[in-house]
Amino acid sequence: MNGKISLPAHPPLFDLDLNRTTRPSAQCGAFYWDGDTCVQIGQNRFNMEKALSNLNPTLVPSLKHHLISFTAQCDYAPASYGNLISAFRKALLTYPTSSFDSCWIAKALTVPTFHRIKNRILCFFLHWLERDNVMIDQSALSLLNGSAAHLSAPRNVLSDDPNKSWLTNEEYDDLLSVVWNNYDSGKSSTQVTLIKLLSMQYARRPVQIANLKIGDIQENDGSDKMSPIGKVILFPGSKDKGAEIGFRDSKFEPHSMADHLWNLCHLQYLEARALYEETLGLSLTDDQLKKLPLFCSEFRVRQSRQLIEGQNRLSLLRNLDSELFHLRRESVSKILTWENNFPTCEYGEAKIKYSLQQPPTSPRTGRTMVVTATRMRHTRARQLARQGVPLHMLSHWLGHTSEQTLVAYYNDPAEQARQLDETMAPALAPFAMAFTGTLIDSADQATRANDQTSKLEFARAGLLKTVGHCGKFSFCATTSVPIPCYRCRYFEPLVDAPHQEVLDALEQRQTAEQQAFKIGGLRNILIPIDLSADIRAVKSCIGRCNARNARNARNAASEK
Template sequence: MKLAPLHAAKAAIESMSGDQVLHTVDGHAFIPMDDVWVVATPSGPASFNFNNLPGASPELRQQIKDVCRALLVSAAPSRASQALTAYRVLIRFLAEEMPGRAVEMISLRDVLRYGASLKAKELYKLRRLKEHLLLWVDLGIGGLDDDLLIRLPDLETKHHEVGAAVRTLDPETGPLTDMEYENLLSAIRNAFTEGKLTTSNYTLLMLAITLGARPLQLAMLKCGDFTVSARQDNSKIFILQVTRIKQGKGIRPRTIFRPRELAPALGTLIQQQCDEAREWAVAHDVAPEVAPIFLSDRSSINMGDIGLRGHHSGKSMAEKLRRLLKDLAVTSHRTGRKLHLFQSRIRRTLGTRAAAEGHSASVIADLLDHSWIDSSLIYVETRPAMMERIDKALALQLAPVAQAFAGTLVMRQDTDRGRIIHTATRSQLESVGTCGKHDYCRLAAPLACYTCTFFNPWLDAPHESLLDSLLQEREILANTADLRIAAVNDLTILAVADLVRKCGEMVGRATK
């Protein structure tokens, strides 16, 4: 873990006076002699309170402060923040073991005692503490005894268990099933169609789901990262350069990028976002190419100091995504409750769906921007089983929970004039309802209609015949093709089943 920049940072700091202003690696100014620092980072404001080191002697407190300021000027602020938290936890533990006695130096015995106090599922915390103490050792700053300096590199620790939510297909935090995923997409489209989502928020959600990007990556997107070019046939190519993060020690965001080609529909939406952002840039005297694609109406503390004026922080973007997803109120067919949605779960879903389609760990690592293939092996090892069988009884049972049907059931004679939707039976075309949009959406009618909010199906139309036909087709595909192909229309099946159930209830009430 030897880091050359740390030695240079330490030497530079030692030559400075205590009241001299320093700058983080991102460019934010702070005064090292202060006991509380609040610095801007891409993730959000990071606070360093050196008064909050209960039990530490004044000398040890100053040594911890020296470590943190060296890290701030040479590495990611998040590393300095995580290091301070780890040191604080250790010192608090030692102070509680020796009440009334100041901790003047950290020994190997202290670290081992702390490790022994951890529960089995918390043992990974010792590994993280070791990593942060090795940074301290690397800087050559006092406060660690000789025995710890010698034996710390060889101290055995345990890794944090990863992938449990994926491995167990946890219904609360794990990847979404295909049915939940399709329900989510349908809810987003319906919310946008009904005016409940702005174009900007719709674009953000679709990009987040399509790329599976981390909130910080979405927050840091600039107009200059987006380009539009043309192929020989004049069709457009939309490329978005997405900054890579978590690429190793000392590698800052917006230094390495991965190009992602976007589908034309999504690319056009991003182009509209950039046009709006450039207008903002002109009004705020900002170069258009550095304007954020997704503007924040309340940019975090001094984001302009680190080249991110107008941007969301990583934390605020994560909160925004969580809020937008929560407002969709999508129900899970597994639990009957509203889906608990957040961007990490969307990423897990992307990885799981890629594995189910047969992609390798290296392809999944590329999709999720993992630095190591090992992080993506969990998806290949846990290829989820598809729902192999949906019969009529199960479809009718799941339908009210899935809430896939989005239209309005009406009487044939009560509908306004509009485009009539037909379905093909063995003998003829049958009318099943009308389109309330009075327009051609170019989607595959009538199947796409049953999950559309504009659809006005008729009570007396042959919806049950369509349900039987879809179930029969699914069974044939399940026996002759891949289950993923067979499951393509599962959401439509549940929507039609829900409508059949509603028709039965309405007819039942009318005959009483």
């Protein structure tokens, strides 16, 4: 984005603010009843008609009233209240009951979604009991309180399941290529493409991507000491202890942006601006636009306007920063899992209907790759750990307050085996026979001396230099000739060829690959390439050439 739409630097996190420790303002009215449907404004509608149908008629009005009063306390995030209502509904549908007794509680605890948040449900029952002491008996509450916690499933980060664990380098590269190809060919919109790329680059949770505002894309001139200098994206945090109640109430996580993402954000800004001004019928200033989401849809804008101006009777311009304008977390999740290729910023009659696209085929399974936000997070963390990023830095980069949750990424037997191999390589090199070709003193000695296609050349400083010949008569499928040729037994290197230049180029490339990871790299987010085998082969070849030259020199001296 250009300077005209960049926000001022984000305020330092340690500014003195006497009100910073007060409880965030409550989001009153986030839930209400529409008949037997519990509505989470701008998010979900929970049809409870069938779930409530078997309850004692005297319990239903009390349940409805106290469920709303419980959500109004704002002790949890709105999404957490939504999960509670959903779990309650599931348990009532699975085990219909007329009253909440210990028998029903025992059955309800067999429902995983109910059992998983049993402590939250217990808090609701206690809230209800304080205001209506006939709704549940003490034995039922004791059973709920004394039951064992829900056992967590095995962590996918430790799994070797090719559909759950992190993506391999090959899978990651294939996925990245398909994302860009879909965008370049017009099969996916700017919005969908940018959401996927932000997930692949920064491994942020869907809710963090959904909560991004246009003003979170900034250019820091150095005045903000808490952010990197240059192009920056500020992700609103999530899951912070003590800051998981209000919308965007958590700390912000600043990250540098590469030019390709910055430019894509600028295109997204232009499309989003056109959508907002057309749908709202307003000409918005830059400051007003900064309050609006980076990602949105025509339906979401129209729905939010109706809720703000119609139901809540509030000023639209004073509520442009409302959570209502933002895409739901579930919408972002479905984009990241490739279930949806929408919503987009198109509007009106010109709205484009993008067909559903598929991720690439996984070479590990032979089936369509399974992609989720969680897998992407695990993959990115593993990549950074393998780059040698220290644990405390990775913890900060991923927005974790504890390093313990990331230890698994460093428990990497495959990487440890690679490092062991790298350490042992010098000792084992004489037995590895890295170079097995046949040295030749001139092109006339080559097996295919008369075949010009056998000549192998190395490009350096704009010039092609012959390093040897290929003694194989069949087509070679290598794509980076002549580097792999040094490990081929059919390679016939010239003794006086510039093999040292080949080695210098290889070592320079390897050094670049092993440098500390730079966040926001090139468009093709690089994964390290191991060139150690090629380097050993070229060194072996140079050693053989030097020995041959020394022997030739001795022979020439003795003849004199």
